Amino acid sequence: xxxxxxxxxxxxxxxxxxxxxxxxxxxxxxxxxxxxxxxxxxxxxxxxxxxxxxxxxxxxxxxxxxxxxxxxxxxxxxxxxxxxxxxxxxxxxxxxxxxxxxxxxxxxxxxxxxxxxxxxxxxxxxxxxxxxxxxxxxxxxxxxxxxxxxxxxxxxxxxxxxxxxxxxxxxxxxxxxxxxxxxxxxxxxxxxxxxxxxxxxxxxxxxxxxxxxxxxxxxxxxxxxxxxxxxxxxxxxxxxxxxxxxxxxxxxxxxxxxxxxxxxxxxxxxxxxxxxxxxxxxxxxxxxxxxxxxxxxxxxxxxxxxxxxxxxxxxxxxxxxxxxxxxxxxxxxxxxxxxxxxxxxxxxxxxxxxxxxxxxxxxxxxxxxxxxxxxxxxxxxxxxxxxxxxxxxxxxxxxxxxxxxxxxxxxxxxxxxxxxxxxxxxxxxxxxxxxxxxxxxxxxxxxxxxxxxxxxxxxxxxxxxxxxxxxx
Amino acid sequence: xxxxxxxxxxxxxxxxxxxxxxxxxxxxxxxxxxxxxxxxxxxxxxxxxxxxxxxxxxxxxxxxxxxxxxxxxxxxxxxxxxxxxxxxxxxxxxxxxxxxxxxxxxxxxxxxxxxxxxxxxxxxxxxxxxxxxxxxxxxxxxxxxxxxxxxxxxxxxxxxxxxxxxxxxxxxxxxxxxxxxxxxxxxxxxxxxxxxxxxxxxxxxxxxxxxxxxxxxxxxxxxxxxxxxxxxxxxxxxxxxxxxxxxxxxxxxxxxxxxxxxxxxxxxxxxxxxxxxxxxxxxxxxxxxxxxxxxxxxxxxxxxxxxxxxxxxxxxxxxxxxxxxx
Numbered sequence: 001x002x003x004x005x006x007x008x009x010x011x012x013x014x015x016x017x018x019x020x021x022x023x024x025x026x027x028x029x030x031x032x033x034x035x036x037x038x039x040x041x042x043x044x045x046x047x048x049x050x051x052x053x054x055x056x057x058x059x060x061x062x063x064x065x066x067x068x069x070x071x072x073x074x075x076x077x078x079x080x081x082x083x084x085x086x087x088x089x090x091x092x093x094x095x096x097x098x099x100x101x102x103x104x105x106x107x108x109x110x111x112x113x114x115x116x117x118x119x120x121x122x123x124x125x126x127x128x129x130x131x132x133x134x135x136x137x138x139x140x141x142x143x144x145x146x147x148x149x150x151x152x153x154x155x156x157x158x159x160x161x162x163x164x165x166x167x168x169x170x171x172x173x174x175x176x177x178x179x180x181x182x183x184x185x186x187x188x189x190x191x192x193x194x195x196x197x198x199x200x201x202x203x204x205x206x207x208x209x210x211x212x213x214x215x216x217x218x219x220x221x222x223x224x225x226x227x228x229x230x231x232x233x234x235x236x237x238x239x240x241x242x243x244x245x246x247x248x249x250x251x252x253x254x255x256x257x258x259x260x261x262x263x264x265x266x267x268x269x270x271x272x273x274x275x276x277x278x279x280x281x282x283x284x285x286x287x288x289x290x291x292x293x294x295x296x297x298x299x300x301x302x303x304x305x306x307x308x309x310x311x312x313x314x315x316x317x318x319x320x321x322x323x324x325x326x327x328x329x330x331x332x333x334x335x336x337x338x339x340x341x342x343x344x345x346x347x348x349x350x351x352x353x354x355x356x357x358x359x360x361x362x363x364x365x366x367x368x369x370x371x372x373x374x375x376x377x378x379x380x381x382x383x384x385x386x387x388x389x390x391x392x393x394x395x396x397x398x399x400x401x402x403x404x405x406x407x408x409x410x411x412x413x414x415x416x417x418x419x420x421x422x423x424x425x426x427x428x429x430x431x432x433x434x435x436x437x438x439x440x441x442x443x444x445x446x447x448x449x450x451x452x453x454x455x456x457x458x459x460x461x462x463x464x465x466x467x468x469x470x471x472x
Numbered sequence: 473x474x475x476x477x478x479x480x481x482x483x484x485x486x487x488x489x490x491x492x493x494x495x496x497x498x499x500x501x502x503x504x505x506x507x508x509x510x511x512x513x514x515x516x517x518x519x520x521x522x523x524x525x526x527x528x529x530x531x532x533x534x535x536x537x538x539x540x541x542x543x544x545x546x547x548x549x550x551x552x553x554x555x556x557x558x559x560x561x562x563x564x565x566x567x568x569x570x571x572x573x574x575x576x577x578x579x580x581x582x583x584x585x586x587x588x589x590x591x592x593x594x595x596x597x598x599x600x601x602x603x604x605x606x607x608x609x610x611x612x613x614x615x616x617x618x619x620x621x622x623x624x625x626x627x628x629x630x631x632x633x634x635x636x637x638x639x640x641x642x643x644x645x646x647x648x649x650x651x652x653x654x655x656x657x658x659x660x661x662x663x664x665x666x667x668x669x670x671x672x673x674x675x676x677x678x679x680x681x682x683x684x685x686x687x688x689x690x691x692x693x694x695x696x697x698x699x700x701x702x703x704x705x706x707x708x709x710x711x712x713x714x715x716x717x718x719x720x721x722x723x724x725x726x727x728x729x730x731x732x733x734x735x736x737x738x739x740x741x742x743x744x745x746x747x748x749x750x751x752x753x754x755x756x757x758x759x760x761x762x763x764x765x766x767x768x769x770x771x772x773x774x775x776x777x778x779x780x781x782x783x784x785x786x787x788x789x790x791x792x793x794x795x796x797x798x
């Protein structure tokens with residue numbers, strides 16, 4: 001396929017342009033908190049909103065883009081729908097930028113009801129923000145359905161879910177990526193339907209004055225948000241299943257254990273979101289306990305099967321280490337470490353101390369930055385390198401990976417440490433009693449800038465190859 | 473005789489003047505405390521606009537009677553269509569100053585403080601205390617060390633596997649799957665153990681069925697943008713704020729079990745109770761239309777800051793209160 005016609009080459013510049021901007025917004029936030037730019041306090045919450053929605057949205061679409069690309073080896077997703085997804089995302093982003101920069105919209109990426117109606121931003125910016133999410137949710141739902149349709153054109157649903165492996169049969173051979181993508185996309189439908197209901201309820205209140213129940217809205221919001229970012233992580237893992245074997249020189253096949261593990265994830269992950277409502281004591285009690293059980297349970301298949309399988313694949317392998325395989329390997333480690341931070345916080349009597357502290361962004365930045373982002377960037381480099389065959393600059397590639405890793409883990413450590421000290425999340429400035437939070441934020445800012453440097457080195461290698469692939 | 477009378481008269485007048493000045497000072501001091509408790513979340517003095525206007529020079533540019541009414545009954549001014557407050561509401565994105573439930577003496581105290589600021593007698597803020605980094609509480613230290621330890625194990629395992637690729641060889645899949653089985657069983661046992669240990673210790677278990685008679689004191693907390701309102705009776709709507717007396721200085725006896733009944737009058741907030749070591753001892757959400765009951769036994773004497781830790785718009789990081797355990 002000509003590079004110019006391959007959809008993933010259109011998604012790469014979206015990431016290459018938006019990611020550095022969103023990193024700078026994160027560094028800006030830490031600089032306000034770190035006492036470097038306190039006079040820009042008034043922009044902290046709007047930029048926090050843009051950074052949060054932007055990063056979640058960006059890495060979700062990037063993970064969808066890489067699996068849509070790898071699916072083309074097996075099935076035929078619709079190019080028309082792919083274009084709709086791309087341009088719909090661009091339109092959604094433009095609306096988001098308008099609400100934040102023109103309206104100073106600052107309801108946060110949670111947009112937790114009823115805050116969007118009760119902030120210091122004008123009502124029109126709330127409408128534009130909700131329209132942005134509606135456009136994004138609609139095009140992403142259509143995209144999800146098309147990818148499932150494409151999978152369904154070759155595999156029946158039980159086959160795609162690997163039920164024949166569970167029954168003890170190994171034919172037809174279904175790549176593990178297909179299994180994980182199918183499960184993730186089913187979760188994606190559930191998440192996006194929840195978002196549709198949420199949007200409908202917001203618009204009903206906005207235009208018809210029908211008041212909503214805050215507890216119901218909070219459940220819908222977190223079911224949508226938690227599920228969508230987790231499935232994005234799984235899509236990144238699917239890409240790792242698909243391409244890591246090329247670098248290890250060993251196959252990584254689906255089998256009974258893989259199928260059982262990922263079917264368990266399908267069941268469990270939909271209930272884990274309850275851990276976001278532990279401190280809402282009015283939530284029905286059984287749901288709280290289900291939240292902790294599901295949160296713990298979801299870690300077992302991913303750790304024991306996927307991480308063990310990846311480590312076994314690489315163990316004493318004749319490994320071809322390049323930017324792709326290094327980032328894949330580091331990305332899986334980041335997923336594991338972020339998972340530990342998450343499991344600790346998903347323990348209810350620990351959550352009493354950690355909820356809404358910086359421990360929360362600590363664990364999800366670990367997952368997303370040193371987990372999902374590394375896996376996606378690895379896949380991008382894999383595609384660009386295969387398309388161009390340029391000689392690889394191992395020094396530059398290692399420098400990029402190491403700089404991004406040190407920068408990222410510096411950011412995380414400052415978050416985890418501040419969280420352990422009960423420094424709250426989402427504070428533009430810290431009170432005198434928590435002045436140590438200011439110094440952690442300052443070092444976090446420097447580490448974010450170090451990460452950005454590492455990403456610029458990545459662009460030097462991968463961006464160059466992208467340009468050669470599309471222009472050549 | 474006349475000299476003695478004049479001296480006596482001068483002494484009386486001087487005493488009255490000094491008493492008046494002392495009263496004004498005491499009034500301004502208590503006004504400062506009220507101002508910093510209730511006003512600084514939304515207003516600065518000379519540091520620019522926040523959610524509301526900068527109040528530097530306000531006593532010189534606004535009528536005193538109007539300012540007093542703004543402090544005591546801003547909602548009444550809005551209802552009357554006062555042109556000045558109408559223009560301010562429009563300028564500040566529709567944000568309306570809430571009724572704070574202050575009485576006449578408290579209003580006078582705040583006025584005295586504003587006068588003191590504008591005449592240069594008082595400074596805008598009390599000198600900021602400097603706090604050293606505290607010791608981590610034992611529970612927090614345990615969490616931090618557990619995380620570091622397990623992460624270190626993950627890093628070591630990944631590093632060992634990465635370095636093993638320097639010596640490529642065949643690996644026994646059967647042995648590997650045997651190890652996986654052992655790890656799986658170990659993980660199941662660990663998960664079951666942690667669940668069994670931690671699930672009985674949830675805050676819901678602590679007071680879900682426990683009798684109210686075990687509580688020494690019930691305190692109602694109504695959170696709203698951008699303050700916590702303490703009271704001995706429920707406040708369920710903004711209309712209750714003027715009707716139900718609010719508590720301004722909350723003092724609890726050490727060793728008491730307190731049940732905080734927490735709600736919100738507008739958006740989601742969170743009641744983050746920090747202890748004297750400046751780390752969270754307990755928390756619960758404040759959700760409009762619902763009441764979360766948080767039971768805490770407060771043993772250690774000292775000041776307990778209360779911070780809002782659920783993002784609630786522009787002055788979220790200034791929304792705070794405190795209580796004293798004595």
